[in-house]
Amino acid sequence: MRYFITPALLIALKDLYSEWRTRQVVVTMLIFSALVIVTFSFAFDPTRQAVEALIPGMIWVITVFAGILGLNRSFLSEQKQDQLHGMIVAPADPASIYLGKVIANYVFVFVVQAISIPLLLILFDFQVPGDYGWFLLILFLGTFGFICVGTLLSAVSIQSKSSEMLLPVLLFPLVTPIVIAAVEATRIVLAQDASISEAFSWMQLIVVYDLVFFVAGFLLFEYVLEV
Amino acid sequence: MIETNGLSKTIGEKTIVRPINVSFQGAETVAILGPNGAGKSTFLNMIAGLIKPTSGLISFHGNALKKDDYTLKEKIGFLSHQSFLYDYFTPIENLIFFGRMYKVENVRERAKQLIDEVGLKLFQNEPVRSFSRGMLQRLAIARALIHNPEYLLLDEPHTGLDQQAVSILNEVIKARQKEGVTVLMVTHDFQQVTDTCTRALIMRNGRLVDDLSISELGQDTLDSRYQAVVKSS
Amino acid sequence: MDNKNSIFRFLIPSKGYNILFYLAIPIVIMALYLTFIWSPVERTMGEVQKIFYFHVGSAWNAFFAFFVVLVFSILYLVKRKRIYDIIAGVSAEIGVVFTAIVLATGPIWAHSAWNTWWTWEPRLTTTLILFFIYIAYIMIRNMEGEWQKKARLASVFGIIGFINVPIVFMAVRWWETNLHPVVLGDGNEQSGGGLEPSMLFTLLFTVATMTLVYFLFLRKGIYIEQLRLETSKLKAKWQEKEINREAS
Numbered sequence: 001m002r003y004f005i006t007p008a009l010l011i012a013l014k015d016l017y018s019e020w021r022t023r024q025v026v027v028t029m030l031i032f033s034a035l036v037i038v039t040f041s042f043a044f045d046p047t048r049q050a051v052e053a054l055i056p057g058m059i060w061v062i063t064v065f066a067g068i069l070g071l072n073r074s075f076l077s078e079q080k081q082d083q084l085h086g087m088i089v090a091p092a093d094p095a096s097i098y099l100g101k102v103i104a105n106y107v108f109v110f111v112v113q114a115i116s117i118p119l120l121l122i123l124f125d126f127q128v129p130g131d132y133g134w135f136l137l138i139l140f141l142g143t144f145g146f147i148c149v150g151t152l153l154s155a156v157s158i159q160s161k162s163s164e165m166l167l168p169v170l171l172f173p174l175v176t177p178i179v180i181a182a183v184e185a186t187r188i189v190l191a192q193d194a195s196i197s198e199a200f201s202w203m204q205l206i207v208v209y210d211l212v213f214f215v216a217g218f219l220l221f222e223y224v225l226e227v
Numbered sequence: 228m229i230e231t232n233g234l235s236k237t238i239g240e241k242t243i244v245r246p247i248n249v250s251f252q253g254a255e256t257v258a259i260l261g262p263n264g265a266g267k268s269t270f271l272n273m274i275a276g277l278i279k280p281t282s283g284l285i286s287f288h289g290n291a292l293k294k295d296d297y298t299l300k301e302k303i304g305f306l307s308h309q310s311f312l313y314d315y316f317t318p319i320e321n322l323i324f325f326g327r328m329y330k331v332e333n334v335r336e337r338a339k340q341l342i343d344e345v346g347l348k349l350f351q352n353e354p355v356r357s358f359s360r361g362m363l364q365r366l367a368i369a370r371a372l373i374h375n376p377e378y379l380l381l382d383e384p385h386t387g388l389d390q391q392a393v394s395i396l397n398e399v400i401k402a403r404q405k406e407g408v409t410v411l412m413v414t415h416d417f418q419q420v421t422d423t424c425t426r427a428l429i430m431r432n433g434r435l436v437d438d439l440s441i442s443e444l445g446q447d448t449l450d451s452r453y454q455a456v457v458k459s460s
Numbered sequence: 461m462d463n464k465n466s467i468f469r470f471l472i473p474s475k476g477y478n479i480l481f482y483l484a485i486p487i488v489i490m491a492l493y494l495t496f497i498w499s500p501v502e503r504t505m506g507e508v509q510k511i512f513y514f515h516v517g518s519a520w521n522a523f524f525a526f527f528v529v530l531v532f533s534i535l536y537l538v539k540r541k542r543i544y545d546i547i548a549g550v551s552a553e554i555g556v557v558f559t560a561i562v563l564a565t566g567p568i569w570a571h572s573a574w575n576t577w578w579t580w581e582p583r584l585t586t587t588l589i590l591f592f593i594y595i596a597y598i599m600i601r602n603m604e605g606e607w608q609k610k611a612r613l614a615s616v617f618g619i620i621g622f623i624n625v626p627i628v629f630m631a632v633r634w635w636e637t638n639l640h641p642v643v644l645g646d647g648n649e650q651s652g653g654g655l656e657p658s659m660l661f662t663l664l665f666t667v668a669t670m671t672l673v674y675f676l677f678l679r680k681g682i683y684i685e686q687l688r689l690e691t692s693k694l695k696a697k698w699q700e701k702e703i704n705r706e707a708s
Contacts, residue, residue, distance in 0.1 A: 002330075003297040010327050014313070021315045077313075086311030086370075089277050090328040091297035152620070156613050160603045169599060170617065173592035174624050177631035184635060201634065209627050216623065220616045223537055227278050239606035240696055 004099075007092035011100025016107060018077070025073050026111050029066040033116040036062050037123060051124050056186035060179055062116055063109060063143055070108045071150040072167055074101055075158040085227065094222035098151060102217070106147045113139065126190075134189045134196055138203060142182030145210040149174050152217040155224045181205045228252050229274065229378060229409060234283035235433075236269050243269045245433040246283060256400060256410040258420040258441075261430035262457055267413040268308070268382055270430065274411065275305040275380050287378065301329055304376030306384055310367035314356035318342055318366050321355060322373055329374035341369040346395055360387040368396060372403075379403060381412040385419050397423050417450060429456050477679045484669075484676050491669040499662040508572040511565050513663055517670035518561040519587065525555030525674060526594065526622055533618035536611055543682075545611035548618055550681030552597050554674060559591045582633040589628050593621040 019025055040058055044050060078084040087097050117139075121128065128135060150171055157166040185202035188195070230250040236243045244266040251257055259267045272278040274285055276292055285292040287299055312321045322338035331337055342351050345365040350358070355366065364387045371379065379400075385393055400410055400423050414420060420427060421441060427449065429437040437456045441449065495513050502509035532548035535541075566584045567577045578584075600614045 007328055014324050018313060018315050081311055082307060082309035083311050083313060085277050085307060089275050089305050091300040092328060156616060159609060159613060166599065170596045173589050173596060176589050177627045180631040180635045205631060212623060216620050220619065223612055223616050226612060240693060
């Protein structure tokens with residue numbers, strides 16, 4: 001634990017502090033998600049009926065695309081001066097580097113979601129019916145699964161010279177279950193006649209996915225990190 | 228005591244380091260010399276635990292270096308080609324981050340003291356990204372020393388340093404030597420070798436070709452010995 | 461002399477390959493005979509139905525090939541033997557080819573059975589995603605850098621790619637039944653239960669034949685990889701010799 005939780009938190013805090021200093025990644029992600037919202041409203045005429053069908057998909061398109069921007073940077077910032085090598089020789093479990101990065105990446109995406117999703121709802125004049133709790137839970141579970149796989153694959157793709165191109169190609173096919181399940185669950189929760197029980201099976205699927213890939217990331221990260 | 232046993236590394240089809248058996252005792256300061264591509268850095272990186280050996284063992288005081296032996300890793304200080312430092316952090320923040328990774332107590336004081344020692348006190352609150360190569364190297368040396376390592380591994384520590392910084396570094400190395408720290412240093416700078424080191428290893432084509440004691444040699448002889456060993460084929 | 465020996469060693473295909481090869485010829489002819497002449501023509505779909513034997517055979521082989529990738533990826537990470545990496549890579553390539561056959565024959569089947577080229581049917585959709593996953597796997601293998609790095613990263617991806625497959629299948633199946641509840645039933649032709657005995661026999665025979673062909677391809681692929689490796693080693697040796705000659 002001593003060589004696991006502490007380094008993980010240190011790395012996460014280091015990333016958050018660095019981001020606080022520069023505000024490069026999150027600001028870019030925010031601008032990007034605002035552009036996605038605007039582009040969507042041009043591409044699909046946001047009339048009353050269409051909105052309800054559109055919102056769940058848009059929420060996850062914003063999360064996934066803005067998330068990829070952040071994931072691309074996540075390990076690139078550790079490569080300039082081989083800082084990642086510094087972490088490998090440090091007395092820290094390789095999985096703690098993974099955990100730290102997952103936490104930091106999750107927080108970045110969370111900040112983007114916290115600003116862009118309310119903005120989306122306001123611009124499309126959409127009222128969330130009923131309980132916010134389930135919606136937020138689905139948002140958390142889906143994003144977590146996406147970040148788990150994304151962080152692992154980001155560490156894979158930075159070892160290529162064309163990492164920005166490689167990451168989406170690696171990541172999208174693997175996150176299809178998350179995209180399908182999260183969009184469906186969000187659709188059910190945000191429907192006017194929402195019946196939560198229908199979303200449960202989707203949420204179970206997301207939880208299984210989260211667990212499988214969090215554990216996989218944990219176990220496989222040391223192999224990705226080797227020099 | 229550091230001991231390697233049949234340590235070798237193959238990258239791609241190329242054998243970078245051929246099986247090396249060598250041991251370093253107590254307060255030795257050992258220079259690793261050799262032409263470019265001799266495998267010096269790879270050898271050092273393997274001892275630091277950065278590169279996984281293709282075969283062979285490394286042991287510290289009879290304990291084999293394993294990937295999950297973190298107490299052993301806490302005792303190794305490693306200066307690489309790259310500084311490992313974060314651009315947007317100040318020297319203090321950089322040292323505190325790495326100090327905490329190594330669980331150093333009173334890390335802020337320790338960081339300040341080291342920044343003093345390498346002569347960067349004036350710049351301690353400037354972000355590192357505006358630093359020159361030499362200043363970065365000074366800070367990188369401080370970073371390697373933050374946790375008072377028992378084994379110090381330096382990869383070309385003198386590159387980019389001015390005359391004053393070189394003498395600071397030599398003082399630092401000599402001070403650690405007195406404390407009983409084992410120092411391994413990959414270098415091309417013969418002057419510094421004769422100034423600070425007690426022993427020199429010469430590598431060529433991934434092999435350890437010579438192992439000599441500096442105290443028994445002057446600079447001329449080290450130089451001629453080196454030339455003779457490297458040229459012969 | 462040593463070099464020459466090793467060249468000849470690799471130029472002669474192994475005995476195992478020869479046995480597989482000569483075994484495969486009559487069996488493949490037999491399978492073609494069974495499919496096109498012996499087995500009866502299906503009543504509603506006519507000749508097009510015969511594509512089904514190859515469709516199912518390719519699908520089974522694709523999954524099998526990717527399972528082999530998983531097994532040898534794990535073996536590589538544990539043992540770090542180059543041969544495991546080669547087997548995983550060759551198997552992935554063959555798997556992608558079989559997946560492409562599934563994706564090509566699927567729409568032909570769909571067009572004559574349901575009068576639409578593509579349906580988001582769970583098996584077909586999962587196969588499509590599988591295709592993308594292993595294209596990505598091959599992209600990792602084609603990265604620049606030394607083989608150890610590529611093998612390590614590809615192995616990691618080969619493992620998570622395969623454990624993703626059942627989750628994708630579940631997700632797509634639920635999604636499909638939620639969105640298009642009655643586009644098609646649970647394809648009774650594909651369960652095997654509703655098949656004419658002679659059709660079932662032909663199906664099993666073609667699946668077995670294609671598995672044999674898979675192993676033939678695998679053996680050949682490994683052989684080609686080894687040949688390529690040997691060539692690059694010889695080239696490196698020759699270059700080194702030339703450089704040394706010039707230096708002296």
